[in-house]
Amino acid sequence: xxxxxxxxxVLPTLRVRSLGVNYxxxxxxxxxxxxxxxxxxxxxFDVRPGETLGLVGExxxxxxxxxxxxxxxxxxxxxxxxxxxxxxxxLKGEKLRRLRAGxxxxxxxxxxxxxxxxRILDAVAEPLIVHGVVKSxxxxxxQVVELLDLVGxxxxxxxxxxxxxxxxxxxxxxxxxxxxxxxxxxxxxxxVSALDVSVRAQVVNLMQSLQRQxxxxxxxxAHDLSIVRHISHRVAILYAGRLVEIADxxxxxxxxxxxxxxxxxxxxxxxxxxxxxxxxRIACEGEVPDIANPQPGCRFASRCPLATQMCREKxxxxxxxxxxxxxxxxxxx
Amino acid sequence: xSAQTAPLLEVDGLRVDFASRAGLVQAxxxxxLVVHKGETLGLVGExxxxxxxxxxxVMGLISPPGAIxxxxxxxxxxxxxxxxxxxxxxxxxxxxxAMIFQDxxxxxxxxxxxxxxxxxxxxxxxxxxxxxxxxxxxxxxGAVGLSAPARxxxxxxxxxxxxxxxxxxIAMAISCEPELLIADEPTTALDVTIQxxxxxxxxxxxxxxxxxxxxxxxxxxxxxxxxxxxxxxxAGRIVETGDVDTIFEDPGHPYTQGLLRSxxxxxxxxxxLMSIDGIPPRLIDPQPGCPFLPRCxxxxxxxxxxxxxxxWKGSAVRCWKAGADAWSMGATRAQEAxx
Numbered sequence: 001x002x003x004x005x006x007x008x009x010v011l012p013t014l015r016v017r018s019l020g021v022n023y024x025x026x027x028x029x030x031x032x033x034x035x036x037x038x039x040x041x042x043x044x045f046d047v048r049p050g051e052t053l054g055l056v057g058e059x060x061x062x063x064x065x066x067x068x069x070x071x072x073x074x075x076x077x078x079x080x081x082x083x084x085x086x087x088x089x090x091l092k093g094e095k096l097r098r099l100r101a102g103x104x105x106x107x108x109x110x111x112x113x114x115x116x117x118x119r120i121l122d123a124v125a126e127p128l129i130v131h132g133v134v135k136s137x138x139x140x141x142x143q144v145v146e147l148l149d150l151v152g153x154x155x156x157x158x159x160x161x162x163x164x165x166x167x168x169x170x171x172x173x174x175x176x177x178x179x180x181x182x183x184x185x186x187x188x189x190x191x192v193s194a195l196d197v198s199v200r201a202q203v204v205n206l207m208q209s210l211q212r213q214x215x216x217x218x219x220x221x222a223h224d225l226s227i228v229r230h231i232s233h234r235v236a237i238l239y240a241g242r243l244v245e246i247a248d249x250x251x252x253x254x255x256x257x258x259x260x261x262x263x264x265x266x267x268x269x270x271x272x273x274x275x276x277x278x279x280x281r282i283a284c285e286g287e288v289p290d291i292a293n294p295q296p297g298c299r300f301a302s303r304c305p306l307a308t309q310m311c312r313e314k315x316x317x318x319x320x321x322x323x324x325x326x327x328x329x330x331x332x333x
Numbered sequence: 334x335s336a337q338t339a340p341l342l343e344v345d346g347l348r349v350d351f352a353s354r355a356g357l358v359q360a361x362x363x364x365x366l367v368v369h370k371g372e373t374l375g376l377v378g379e380x381x382x383x384x385x386x387x388x389x390x391v392m393g394l395i396s397p398p399g400a401i402x403x404x405x406x407x408x409x410x411x412x413x414x415x416x417x418x419x420x421x422x423x424x425x426x427x428x429x430x431a432m433i434f435q436d437x438x439x440x441x442x443x444x445x446x447x448x449x450x451x452x453x454x455x456x457x458x459x460x461x462x463x464x465x466x467x468x469x470x471x472x473x474x475g476a477v478g479l480s481a482p483a484r485x486x487x488x489x490x491x492x493x494x495x496x497x498x499x500x501x502x503i504a505m506a507i508s509c510e511p512e513l514l515i516a517d518e519p520t521t522a523l524d525v526t527i528q529x530x531x532x533x534x535x536x537x538x539x540x541x542x543x544x545x546x547x548x549x550x551x552x553x554x555x556x557x558x559x560x561x562x563x564x565x566x567x568a569g570r571i572v573e574t575g576d577v578d579t580i581f582e583d584p585g586h587p588y589t590q591g592l593l594r595s596x597x598x599x600x601x602x603x604x605x606l607m608s609i610d611g612i613p614p615r616l617i618d619p620q621p622g623c624p625f626l627p628r629c630x631x632x633x634x635x636x637x638x639x640x641x642x643x644x645w646k647g648s649a650v651r652c653w654k655a656g657a658d659a660w661s662m663g664a665t666r667a668q669e670a671x672x
Contacts, residue, residue, distance in 0.1 A: 058524035058525065058526065058527075059524055166612045168612065169612075196379035196380055196551065196613075197379060197551065197553075197592055197595055197596055198379065198591060198592060198595050198608060198609035199379075199608075199609075199612065200595070201595035201597075201606035201607060201608035201609075202608040202610070204597075204606055205605055205606055205608055208605070223524065223525065225525070225599065226554075226596070226597040226598060226599050227597055229597065229599060230597040230606065253599065253600075263526060264525060264526060265599070266529075267525045267526045267528065267529035268525055268554065268599055269528075269529075269532075269552065269554025269555050269557060269558045270554050270557065270598065270599050271553035271554045271556075271557050271581065271593065271596050271598070272557055272581060272598075273557040273558075273577045273578050273581050274578065275557075276554065276557040276558040277557075277558065281529055281533075284526045284529075285530070287494055287496055287497075287527065288524070
């Protein structure tokens with residue numbers, strides 16, 4: 001943990017400042033104008049070299065949107081994205097294309113994210129060809145075999161097709177492909193949630209050992225809080241498009257400040273019968289609000305046991321309550 | 334729990350095969366389960382382990398190319414299989430045994446209102462009129478914690494959120510006051526805070542209605558929370574059955590031990606997660622002997638013969654070396670937690 005503590009001399013790999021993303025939606029009626037929906041608002045965080053930031057939230061919280069906006073796959077409406085000291089928020093064309101080599105994506109579903117008609121060699125070599133590192137897949141064979149070895153797959157995997165591999169092996173292939181261009185940052189969007197428990201551990205261990213070997217930074221997007229605790233150095237909690245709490249891993253899990261973080265942690269079932277039966281769940285009735293029709297104030301107010309009039313009127317700012325620990329709550333900061 | 338009384342459901346040496354172009358797939362083999370009144374049995378396993386197929390066989394949902402090719406399913410001592418059993422089964426399924434499914438998005442009829450769907454089983458099994466069924470449906474929606482139940486009756490599934498749809502499914506399942514509820518991954522598609530709400534609802538209904546539940550899940554945390562007994566499945570077989578506390582503290586089968594240790598804890602104490610190398614075997618042309626042998630760290634020659642169910646600390650374990658510490662990597666999770 002110590003090497004990841006805040007040190008001002010180390011330039012963060014990624015710096016995100018008040019990032020906001022809007023999606024356009026068409027309300028009823030043929031002539032109606034598209035209306036922006038704020039899917040993400042005011043999200044700020046840093047990711048340092050060799051560090052994993054866990055991005056946690058329930059469905060619709062904006063975690064995938066944040067990942068995609070950082071990778072510049074979708075445009076952001078507000079804020080800044082600074083990658084290795086360069087503002088990349090509005091990069092275009094060739095510069096944006098070249099930037100993509102430095103930041104890569106690992107996707108959730110290893111069954112849907114590999115083209116069934118491409119050999120593993122072609123799939124892993126594709127980014128190398130696109131970025132002009134090699135001329136053809138055959139020319140990249142040595143590099144591909146090396147990458148496959150890195151993720152624990154045999155060399156003969158290169159000439160086979162995705163159907164010959166299990167879910168865990170496919171996820172390894174997805175990781176090899178993401179690492180082909182030697183990125184500094186990998187955004188992994190629910191990389192293990194489609195995998196079975198015993199295989200999940202293999203992939204998580206692989207990701208951790210690759211991080212140490214290659215000094216990678218990860219943004220690990222997940223809804224499984226126990227996996228996030230295991231792999232992350234820092235954890236950010238999103239709720240309905242807003243960042244509600246961000247802190248070092250142990251602070252989040254042992255000293256949660258935001259009522260939503262508390263409710264979320266208490267809702268995770270633990271695999272220990274005596275403990276699980278004795279645990280008290282912090283009530284969190286109701287459901288996630290509809291972000292298409294946002295209410296003023298804190299987004300969690302409708303489900304929050306602490307909510308007061310102020311919470312329903314004014315949105316709380318993200319405030320640093322302890323070194324490296326920020327919370328957006330009127331009552332807890 | 335109530336070992337003296339006759340069990341509600343007995344599954345005895347059940348086998349289900351699926352014919353495929355590549356050969357015969359043995360989805361489940363020699364699966365035996367007993368469920369007593371009012372208890373919760375957790376059926377745990379990874380994808381393809383046969384947990385859903387077992388439930389579908391009980392509910393009579395196996396259709397070609399699948400077929401039940403061996404064993405028996407008995408409800409209160411009477412078989413539900415065979416020509417005579419089928420007739421009896423029709424009066425039992427949906428009434429005495431009800432089922433809820435994983436995906437509330439796809440398992441409700443999108444063209445029927447919520448009220449009509451809930452009322453359907455009551456009209457069929459209990460002979461309710463449309464008006465009676467509607468009145469009862471409204472009560473049920475209130476009982477499963479939906480707000481404004483009267484308004485929900487005329488809504489369609491697309492107007493409801495995932496958590497609300499799962500509540501509708503549960504209302505439908507309990508409409509005929511079943512004695513056994515089979516819940517196939519009821520919370521897998523839901524967010525954790527909603528999952529906690531649904532699990533609390535199931536626990537409350539169980540207490541109020543004296544319901545027995547078979548809870549199918551891959552999440553060991555869910556099992557730990559609400560089950561009394563657990564059956565662990567691997568490659569179509571039950572490898573271990575026992576009391577929930579015993580299984581989590583003293584797992585007897587190497588697979589159960591591995592599964593528990595590869596689950597990260599919320600306390601985050603482990604440096605590296607233990608992983609079970611390899612992948613589950615293909616169910617086409619299964620090898621004789623223990624199906625876990627290729628991945629088992631303590632496999633011996635004897636394992637080429639299928640192991641019988643051995644007694645181990647009150648559990649039944651299908652392993653020649655039941656209780657041996659298969660993954661000698663420090664203390665087990667339970668010991669770490671000071672239990």
